[in-house]
Amino acid sequence: MILLPALMLSAALTDPNSYANFNDVRVKDLRLDLAVSFDQKRLSGFAELELDWKTPAAKTLVLDTRALEIESIYAIDSQSNFKPARFRLGTQHKFYGQKLTIDLPGRNSRVRIVYRTSPAASGLQWLTPEQTLGKKDPFLFSQSQAIHARSWVPLQDTPAVRFTYSAHVRTPVGLLARMSANNNSDDKPDGDYRFSMPQPIPSYLLAIAVGKLEFRSLGARSGVYAEPGRIEAAAAELSDTESMIEIAEKLFGPYRWGRYDMLVLPPSFPFGGMENPRLTFLTPTFIAGDKSLVSLIAHELAHSWSGNLVTNANWESIWLNEGFTTYVQSRIVESAYGVERERMETALSEQDLLVELSESPSADQTFRPKLAGRDPDDGLSAVPYDKGHWFLRWLEESFGRKHFDPFLRSWFDTHAFQSVGTDQFLAFLNTELLAKHPGKVTRAQIDQWVDGPGIPPFAKAAVSTKFIEIDRLIASFNSDKVSADALPAKEWSTQEWLRFLHGINETEQPLAKLAALDTSFKLTGYGNNEVAHVWYLIAIKNSYVKADAALDAYLLSIGRRKLIVPLYRDLYGKDPARAKAIYAKARPGYHPIAQATLDALLK
Numbered sequence: 001m002i003l004l005p006a007l008m009l010s011a012a013l014t015d016p017n018s019y020a021n022f023n024d025v026r027v028k029d030l031r032l033d034l035a036v037s038f039d040q041k042r043l044s045g046f047a048e049l050e051l052d053w054k055t056p057a058a059k060t061l062v063l064d065t066r067a068l069e070i071e072s073i074y075a076i077d078s079q080s081n082f083k084p085a086r087f088r089l090g091t092q093h094k095f096y097g098q099k100l101t102i103d104l105p106g107r108n109s110r111v112r113i114v115y116r117t118s119p120a121a122s123g124l125q126w127l128t129p130e131q132t133l134g135k136k137d138p139f140l141f142s143q144s145q146a147i148h149a150r151s152w153v154p155l156q157d158t159p160a161v162r163f164t165y166s167a168h169v170r171t172p173v174g175l176l177a178r179m180s181a182n183n184n185s186d187d188k189p190d191g192d193y194r195f196s197m198p199q200p201i202p203s204y205l206l207a208i209a210v211g212k213l214e215f216r217s218l219g220a221r222s223g224v225y226a227e228p229g230r231i232e233a234a235a236a237e238l239s240d241t242e243s244m245i246e247i248a249e250k251l252f253g254p255y256r257w258g259r260y261d262m263l264v265l266p267p268s269f270p271f272g273g274m275e276n277p278r279l280t281f282l283t284p285t286f287i288a289g290d291k292s293l294v295s296l297i298a299h300e301l302a303h304s305w306s307g308n309l310v311t312n313a314n315w316e317s318i319w320l321n322e323g324f325t326t327y328v329q330s331r332i333v334e335s336a337y338g339v340e341r342e343r344m345e346t347a348l349s350e351q352d353l354l355v356e357l358s359e360s361p362s363a364d365q366t367f368r369p370k371l372a373g374r375d376p377d378d379g380l381s382a383v384p385y386d387k388g389h390w391f392l393r394w395l396e397e398s399f400g401r402k403h404f405d406p407f408l409r410s411w412f413d414t415h416a417f418q419s420v421g422t423d424q425f426l427a428f429l430n431t432e433l434l435a436k437h438p439g440k441v442t443r444a445q446i447d448q449w450v451d452g453p454g455i456p457p458f459a460k461a462a463v464s465t466k467f468i469e470i471d472r473l474i475a476s477f478n479s480d481k482v483s484a485d486a487l488p489a490k491e492w493s494t495q496e497w498l499r500f501l502h503g504i505n506e507t508e509q510p511l512a513k514l515a516a517l518d519t520s521f522k523l524t525g526y527g528n529n530e531v532a533h534v535w536y537l538i539a540i541k542n543s544y545v546k547a548d549a550a551l552d553a554y555l556l557s558i559g560r561r562k563l564i565v566p567l568y569r570d571l572y573g574k575d576p577a578r579a580k581a582i583y584a585k586a587r588p589g590y591h592p593i594a595q596a597t598l599d600a601l602l603k
Helices: 003-010 231-237 241-252 295-302 319-337 339-358 382-399 401-414 422-434 443-451 465-478 494-504 511-521 529-541 545-557 561-574 576-589 592-601
Strands: 025-037 042-053 060-065 069-076 082-084 087-089 098-103 110-116 124-127 139-142 162-170 176-179 192-202 208-211 214-219 222-226 260-264 279-282 310-312 418-420
Touching (some): 069 087, 069 098, 162 176, 162 208, 214 231, 222 231, 241 260, 241 295, 241 319, 260 295, 279 295, 310 319, 319 382, 319 422, 339 382, 339 465, 382 422, 382 443, 494 529, 511 545, 529 545, 529 561, 545 561, 545 576, 561 576, 561 592
Parallel strands (some): 222 260
Antiparallel strands (some): 069 082, 069 110, 087 098, 162 192
């Protein structure tokens, strides 16, 4: 009785960020045949789409594209005969690319599109050998979320549509191609690869990477790929992956994707991770040598349930992906590393969320932001992640894990391999939790969480025992009651360092105090990228020039947006010329997504 309404609702889904007429006809399978040219920085070949017609009157297929060069399109009949199909491309939209309309009066079940990508495709980054760790071979990787898949494959680029896919990929000999599919770790780099993904996925989870890669097994169903010079460090940092999978399965049901492999990309990757099924993409900035940043892995693994398995139907409901995933991440971290580690990480994320909320328009602080006419990448704020997590943690605390855990597991099981919206979740919540356990919360409270700005006043912040002492030391350091060399920081965890540095960054600091702190703990050039990030924010704020060279090197060596954008923002506010000069050097090594953000920021 729960499944039927969910399916009925999904049939009439809308997506303001897609041209696709997916309520008339839907892609149910994709077959790719692509050649990779590093010289031309292009993928070329064809995409063959298998169609499921939904309405009798429909005779056109509308797809999403961005800067694709369409050579020809063929309608394929039931006898596999190919006939040229009429098509037309719409005008170019800044965010959404071009509408591709294909006339199919015979309502064909298959269509083949012969095309090639642009060298400037927003979803692909082509790295020269010099931009890789090994310095000898080029590298290619994709980033399809949110709507960048349309820049390298013509398709219905919306999370409302799920499809299976297969691919034949040809590369230069010596380079290994991997996709979000059934990768064979025994493949040799012979330049000819075949893939299949039997589970239906949305377009934003379509992924490809090509480069000089090695593989290390982490367990019976997990492993990691990386450049040869990084593979051992990556495998050591990821050695807890198999136990994380087991923890997640005990909490929220079976892992349904076969293998869970990861690929550590070059540092220009613009995000912490991308949850491509069967092959999570990761930034190397998480490698700290002490597993202190592996909550990133817990997050991407958690997407195997929230996001990949149960998917937001459009980007205005992204909290259904990211809020749920951040909550599941916290439960994995708690089980793997203890309650206090989870409390510290949650407290840090809530602290950052409150800062961001203080600077955000109220309309973007709800779980239903309006993204029509906007770039859906704008929705990737702390609101869906951390406010979503806070909401689910509030539900857990209100109902108790005895009731909340079975509810959440049922949500995943009931809606597996479906795309869903916020209203569907609220209906499920009302039926399966609120109605069964009345008096715990009110519907008005739920509405305040979902559609109200900010954090409701009745929500309780996460409390870390260790942070109580750190906060005391922050107050003492800021008021000159404790000196840098008297801080008991030698044994601090990454999370304690982050809390302390965020705390002292709320106050302008004398240069002598910063120099003493730097001398005592070698923060300039610090090896942990998250800690270094906050230290450089402090250095910019206080014009601590001794960190200038290290800050320049940091911005030139990594491209993760979360880490570099705030630094450029603050540096631009202090010294626009210097910020632009550094960016001019760094920009060629950044991903197009990071370039777009920073181009706008630095004007």
